[in-house]
Amino acid sequence: MRITVLGAGYMGSAMATVALKRRHDVRLWGTWLDDELLDAVERGGDHPRLRLPLDGIRILRAPKLEEALEGAELVLHCVNSEGAVPVMKKAHAALPDVPILSVTKGFLEGREGKMVRIDEALAETAGRALRFVHAAGPAKAMEIARGVLTWMVFAGPDARVCADAMAGDHLYVELSDDLAGAEMCSALKNAYATGLGIWDGLVGKDAHNARAACFTQSIVEMRRLVLAGGGREATVVGAPGVGDLHVTAAGGRNRAFGERIGKGEPAREVAAKMLAAGELTEGYAAIASAWRFAREHAVSDLPLLRTLNAIVWEDAPVGATIAALRLGS
Amino acid sequence: MRITVLGAGYMGSAMATVALKRRHDVRLWGTWLDDELLDAVERGGDHPRLRLPLDGIRILRAPKLEEALEGAELVLHCVNSEGAVPVMKKAHAALPDVPILSVTKGFLEGREGKMVRIDEALAETAGRALRFVHAAGPAKAMEIARGVLTWMVFAGPDARVCADAMAGDHLYVELSDDLAGAEMCSALKNAYATGLGIWDGLVGKDAHNARAACFTQSIVEMRRLVLAGGGREATVVGAPGVGDLHVTAAGGRNRAFGERIGKGEPAREVAAKMLAAGELTEGYAAIASAWRFAREHAVSDLPLLRTLNAIVWEDAPVGATIAALRLGS
Numbered sequence: 001m002r003i004t005v006l007g008a009g010y011m012g013s014a015m016a017t018v019a020l021k022r023r024h025d026v027r028l029w030g031t032w033l034d035d036e037l038l039d040a041v042e043r044g045g046d047h048p049r050l051r052l053p054l055d056g057i058r059i060l061r062a063p064k065l066e067e068a069l070e071g072a073e074l075v076l077h078c079v080n081s082e083g084a085v086p087v088m089k090k091a092h093a094a095l096p097d098v099p100i101l102s103v104t105k106g107f108l109e110g111r112e113g114k115m116v117r118i119d120e121a122l123a124e125t126a127g128r129a130l131r132f133v134h135a136a137g138p139a140k141a142m143e144i145a146r147g148v149l150t151w152m153v154f155a156g157p158d159a160r161v162c163a164d165a166m167a168g169d170h171l172y173v174e175l176s177d178d179l180a181g182a183e184m185c186s187a188l189k190n191a192y193a194t195g196l197g198i199w200d201g202l203v204g205k206d207a208h209n210a211r212a213a214c215f216t217q218s219i220v221e222m223r224r225l226v227l228a229g230g231g232r233e234a235t236v237v238g239a240p241g242v243g244d245l246h247v248t249a250a251g252g253r254n255r256a257f258g259e260r261i262g263k264g265e266p267a268r269e270v271a272a273k274m275l276a277a278g279e280l281t282e283g284y285a286a287i288a289s290a291w292r293f294a295r296e297h298a299v300s301d302l303p304l305l306r307t308l309n310a311i312v313w314e315d316a317p318v319g320a321t322i323a324a325l326r327l328g329s
Numbered sequence: 330m331r332i333t334v335l336g337a338g339y340m341g342s343a344m345a346t347v348a349l350k351r352r353h354d355v356r357l358w359g360t361w362l363d364d365e366l367l368d369a370v371e372r373g374g375d376h377p378r379l380r381l382p383l384d385g386i387r388i389l390r391a392p393k394l395e396e397a398l399e400g401a402e403l404v405l406h407c408v409n410s411e412g413a414v415p416v417m418k419k420a421h422a423a424l425p426d427v428p429i430l431s432v433t434k435g436f437l438e439g440r441e442g443k444m445v446r447i448d449e450a451l452a453e454t455a456g457r458a459l460r461f462v463h464a465a466g467p468a469k470a471m472e473i474a475r476g477v478l479t480w481m482v483f484a485g486p487d488a489r490v491c492a493d494a495m496a497g498d499h500l501y502v503e504l505s506d507d508l509a510g511a512e513m514c515s516a517l518k519n520a521y522a523t524g525l526g527i528w529d530g531l532v533g534k535d536a537h538n539a540r541a542a543c544f545t546q547s548i549v550e551m552r553r554l555v556l557a558g559g560g561r562e563a564t565v566v567g568a569p570g571v572g573d574l575h576v577t578a579a580g581g582r583n584r585a586f587g588e589r590i591g592k593g594e595p596a597r598e599v600a601a602k603m604l605a606a607g608e609l610t611e612g613y614a615a616i617a618s619a620w621r622f623a624r625e626h627a628v629s630d631l632p633l634l635r636t637l638n639a640i641v642w643e644d645a646p647v648g649a650t651i652a653a654l655r656l657g658s
Contacts, residue, residue, distance in 0.1 A: 138541030148532070151542035151656050172542070172656050203477070208576045212467030213480035213501070216572035223566065237552065237566050243545035246575070247537045327480050327501050 001025065001165055004072040006087060008034040008059070011103050012078030013047045014141035016057050018166060019076070029060045029068035031083055052145055066094040074165050077102035077132075081282065084108075084118055085125050092126035099131045099158035101166070103139075105186035106282065107289040115293040117183050117229070133162045136182040136240035137174075138247035144171065151239045155182035174239065181231020185240035187282075188225060191290045192218035193248035194283035195308045197255035201262020202322055217304045217327050218245055225290065225305075228297045254283035267312040287312050303327070330354065330494055333401035335416060337363040337388070340432050341407030342376045343470035345386050347495060348405070358389045358397035360412055381474055395423040402427055403494050406461075410435035410611065413447055414454050421455035428460045428487035430495070432468075434515035435611065436618040444622040446512050446558070462491045465511035465569035466503075467576035473500065480568045484511035503568065510560020514569035516611075517554060520619045521547035522577035523612035524637045526584035530591020531651055546633045546656050547574055554619065554634075557626045583612035596641040616641050632657070 001024045005016045008030030016028045030038045038059055040048045047054055060068040069075070069091065077100050079087045084104050102119065110116035111124050119132040133156035144150050147170045154162050155176040167173035176182060199207075199214045222245070223236045235241060249255055253274070260270045267284075274280045291309040294302055307325045310316035330353045334345045337359030345357045359367045367388055369377045376383055389397040398404070398420065406429050408416045413433050431448065439445035440453050448461040462485035473479050476499045483491045484505040496502035505511060528536075528543045551574070552565045564570060578584055582603070589599045596613075603609045620638040623631055636654045639645035 138538050138545070140537055143536065143538040148536045148538050149542055150538040151545060174657065207472065207477045208469055208579055209467050209472040209477050209479040211579075212572045212576035213478055213568070215575045216467070216480060216568045219566060219571050233562075233566075237548060237562075239542070239545045242548050242571055243541045246544045247541035250537055250540075328503065 001073045002071050003027070003074045003076060003165065004029060004068050005076040005078055006068075006091070007031060007078035007080070007083070008038055008047075009078065009080065010049045010141040012076070013037075013050045013052075013054060014145040015076050015078055015103070015166075016054065017050075017052060017145045018171060020056050022166060022168060024165065026056070027058045027060055027068050027072075028054065029065060030062060031079060031087060032062040033083065035061065050142060050145055065090055069094045069096065072096055073098055074162065075100045077104055079104055081106035081108070081118060081285075084122060088122045088125040092128075095126070095130075097131065099133055099156075099161050101133045101135055101154065101162040103135045103186075105134070105136075105183050106286060107187060107293050114296050115289055117180065117187075119179065119183060131158050132156055132179065133158050134179050134183040134186065135162075136186045136235075136244065138239060138243040140247065140252075151243060153182055153235070153239050155179045155235070155240075176235065178232045178235045180229050181226045181235030182240045184226045184229050184231050185222060185235055185244060187286055188222045188290055189241070189245045189248050190254050190281065190283040191286040191305065191308065192222065192245055193252070193254040194258040194281065194287060194312070195304055196245075196249040197258020198262040198308070198311065198318065198322070199258070200255070201259035201264075202318060203262075213327055214304065215245070215249065220328075221302045221304055224299055224301060225294060225297075228299045229293070253279055253281040257281045257283055261311060262318060264318065266315065268315075284312065301328070330402045331400050332356070332403045332405060332494065333358060333397050334405040334407055335397075335420070336360060336407035336409070336412070337367055337376075338407065338409065339378045339470040341405070342366075342379045342381075342383060343474040344405050344407055344432070344495075345383065346379075346381060346474045347500060349385050351495060351497060353494065355385070356387045356389055356397050356401075357383065358394060359391060360408060360416060361391040362412065364390065379471060379474055394419055398423045398425065401425055403491065404429045406431035406433055408433055410437070410447060410614075413437075413451060417451045417454040421457075424455070424459075426460065428462055428485075428490050430462045430464055430483065430491040432464050432515075434463070434465075434512050435615060436516060436622050443625050444618055446509065446516075448508065448512060460487050461485055461508065462488050463508050463512040463515065464491075465515045465564075465573065467568060467572040469576065469581075480572060482511055482564070482568050484508045484564070484569075505564065507561045507564045509558050510555045510564030511569045513555045513558050513560050514551060514564055514573060516615055517551045517619055518570070518574045518577050519583050519610065519612040520615040520634065520637065521551065521574055522581070522583040523587040523610065523616060523641070524633055525578040526587020526589075527591040527637070527640065527647065527651070528587070529584070530588035531647060532591075542656055543633065544574070544578065547578075549657075550631045550633055553628055553630060554623060554626075557628045558622070582608055582610040586610045586612055590640060590647060593647065595644065597644070613641065630657070
């Protein structure tokens, strides 16, 4: 199968290596932001983030988008949420009518001025329906590429085609038709993992009960948001919700971002420093956009998300604001 | 309120300190196995496990069970699952008809030779209905006693009375009428936390995807078992299921037991060593009794529990058995 991967960062390069292992004809297209990464690869080195070689994968630079897409039978969409619309503006004319397996998540402002899911925003950009399948679940790129057992959910009408192409060996793929729920879980878990980081930074190590309470509250609120967005509870309880929050809250940038805030650094300063270091997390924006989505959909009873938004975006003091949080389902 | 706590171990002594903070008249009764702990307390020292003083709490030794129960308006049942039936045999004649808030969980063989929940087994022992309320949720005893924010679920018809007596300050109590689901979650999480420990021991630290997959599978299977036992999905998704598995799998004896098995020590040997050190975990027995419950209730599709039972109770080789595990919801 001819598979084109859009986005040559962490996840794009990891998915490309999986596709290659499945013996497909793989092209990896990098955006203008991926040039440095691909320079290193073309000099014969490992991918700098993935720290693995990409031998056997055809590398294409940003100007070669049309060539990358030509004849593709499956597109893997691994552009980050900020780049997704700009890339789609350039790509849509050359994009064949094939399934698009996407790891990209998040809410964007849609045509009517309200927050919509990224697959909806990209269909608006393309001016036509796209065959989006969202790939959710606890799947760190490095581990997928290295063959660690991984459980992903592919959600959308074309999920089976995508699974036939990519699943096998260490990659277990569950099929789902809950595109809305899966994509929302992928986005929301970054917001709530930041919250668990704040918690860890604030209360320290010997507060397992408090951390578990925050984890529970996160799932309760994700469920409310997903139901309001047309998704299903089973998706929240499964790999896209519970599973992905578990792995995201255990480590990584979103949690680290939150931990520094919990220890007392103002959120804006942490965000500025991490941005300068090229490490800014998706959780930062995800909190604001989830909160905006909640208000636009009149989802109430989200005390944790309200608290996170106040701390991260409204300069609320972390200790007092967390202390005032009232849990509940 | 006059509150009698049965069982002076970790959880009993912790709940006694919470009751005292709520300004109740608290009696702490120790079983014959708690003598050493209470010796230390009566010499004026801290409770040896809880590492906190129990000043202001009236201590009663095993022979004074009737005196302990006399005039009690609320009983906190904190006897472990092995001691529960022997204690109830001695207690039932003196036990007033008041709510019994219980942290004890597990399956026992009932009158008809099948596995039943411990509240059902104790009602059989007492020969009458008991007003059981199960206290579930992520609640390490040490942290409850030290005032760490804790989310518990009290489940049963008398839940509100129990919450009025115990909730407040750091202890958030959610009310539920799902006694079956809450108690099953409390028992099952020990079995599955052992499984997560095995996983950690086998695959090591850089396998977050695999751990999250196992966590997800645990929740999927706990949901199936709880539904078969007459409980509700919401209980599994909330503090009793997701929350308590999160905290139990993060550390503690059940996880440690599993980790040693995952690293290659035969389960029987680990169990024998931990038993000799006074550290045997509830997860060991919980795996066998959950598996027996599953067969008696014809719950299928439990690949993880089947795998755990094979490794822990049937001497199946850990690596090959885990490798053959097929995930799925």
